[in-house]
Amino acid sequence: MRIGVIGYGARVRGVINNELKKLDPQLQIAGLVDIQPAKHELARQDGSCNVRVFDTVEAMLEEEELDGIMIGTRCSLHTPMALKVLSSGLPVFLEKPVATSMEDALQLKKGYEEAGNRRVVVSFPLRVTSIVQLAKEIIDSGKIGTVEHVQAVNNVPYGNVYFQGWYRDEEETGGLFLQKATHDFDYINYVLGTKPETVAAMVSKQIFKGTKPAGLRCAECDENRTCPESTTFRTDSLKDDWAYCCFASDTGNEDSGSALIRYENGMHVSYSQNFFARNKAAARGARFLGYKGTLEFDFYTGAIKVYMHHSPRVETYEFTNEKGHFGGDTELSRCFLGLMDGSIKESVSPLEDGLLSALLCLKARQSSVTGTFQPITWE
Structure with missing residues (x-):
């Protein structure tokens, strides 16, 4: 080729x-x-x-x-x-x-x-990973009943990339719903097989903000030996890219965000993402709840669990050696x-699905700015 x-x-x-x-x-x-x-x-x-x-x-x-x-x-x-x-x-x-x-x-x-x-x-x-493909297969089989509620989360352990590199420019990224949630919204839409109708969202910037001078780089900061976010003494390939102070006045992007999404069949999804969780606090996955049972998975643990609601049975599926966005x-x-x-x-x-996910993210961002529910339409 x-x-x-x-x-x-x-x-x-x-x-x-x-x-x-x-x-x-x-x-x-x-x-x-x-x-x-x-x-x-x-x-x-x-x-x-x-x-x-x-x-x-x-x-x-x-x-x-x-x-x-x-x-x-x-x-x-x-x-x-x-x-x-x-x-x-x-x-x-x-x-x-x-x-x-x-x-x-x-x-x-x-x-x-x-x-x-x-x-x-x-x-x-994410939609074509082994985990999501099996989750969809189980849900489509009817094992847990019709999905009536979804609880999804993305706690990003490498979140400083969005505050110390070029991603910190919100004019470039469009905000972190478009950068991260677009993946999660897509696999949720894919698994559910139904369309989102309305979204309400909220974002916060509680950690990565401050009064350090705009444009300050870690190497120039007098706190670069004590700051837990300092890149000055990194030895890996990311050292030069992650150069800016994430506590400077020009640091863009929210550091957490949440969305409630109602779908055309009446059910709703709650989604939350966070960018200052670290190490073992990392989590990315969802719980799909039906009347008969609950299916949950986490990409970081590489496991699916199916909890049956009317019998004391739990099914576990584990995946190993899934590289490159979990396969x-x-x-x-x-x-x-x-x-x-x-x-x-x-x-x-x-x-078509890329456009739908982008539309959902753009409407979520608009909701977070205006404090209003936003219809997922092209008008």
């Missing part, structure tokens, strides 16, 4: 090198559009020695014969870049969130409908390759 890459970011680079090339060792980056020259050399070092670098997406599409396109830019460019390539008809791997504003979401929806290109894989790996990255990559070679006809993570 010969792919074109728009934005050779860390996420897309990881999917290419850790997943796609393992499934197709001959895969090559044939064309690259990235404003950073260092990324051009990185692609060559990663094995795509003959990659052609282009100034524009249009030039790459015109001059290169490609089997597919991957979009790995920063978040605010996901929609503009997708709109440039959808009409090509090529399979597209699109990073989430698919849009960071309502204006972008509406434009992407319109462009998608006009292009008619259904060969799009949105980077939603989801492999399945997304397998689908993208299949769309390129024609062996797969439908995306396991279509753009």
Whole structure:
């Protein structure tokens, strides 16, 4: 396969090198559009020695014969870049969130409908993990009855990435519902198989705020030897990226958020995410409650438990060695390759679902600002 890459970011680079090339060792980056020259050399070092670098997406599409396109830019460019390539008809791997504003979401929806290109894989790996697939299988079997309530949580142990690196810019990220909850909302929608109707949300910023000077870096701070968030003495590859003070006056993003979502059948979901939990406090998963039983899972423990309500029985399923978003990255990559070679006809993570998740996140953010319930509609 010969792919074109728009934005050779860390996420897309990881999917290419850790997943796609393992499934197709001959895969090559044939064309690259990235404003950073260092990324051009990185692609060559990663094995795509003959990659052609282009100034524009249009030039790459015109001059290169490609089997597919991957979009790995920063978040605010996901929609503009997708709109440039959808009409090509090529399979597209699109990073989430698919849009960071309502204006972008509406434009992407319109462009998608006009292009008619259904060969799009949105980077939603959680929905295709072994855990979520089995959870859906059990729920669809009727074992726990119809799901009437969901309690979901995401306590992020690496939350400082959203306050010390480029993610701290809310204009770039669109807020942390779009950065994290978009994954969770997607797998919940997928498992339930019904549509969200209304959302009410609230966010807080209680920890990562302060009066340190704007733009202050850890290396320049007189507290860098005592601050528990200091990156100055890190020895891993994240040291240089996580450079800013998260207690400075320009630190963006909420550090916790919650949403209540009502679905069209009347049931509701409660969801909460937190960005200052650490170590063993990490949790990501959900409880799906029916009248007959409750199914719960946690990605970090790699386990599903099914509690029967009317008998003293608990079923436990355990998963091991699930890498790359708990195994989801492999399945997304397998689908993208299949769309390129024609062996797969439908995306396991279509753009319709990416748009719905983005809409839900955007409405949740609007709710948190206005203090109102927001309908999940495109009007």
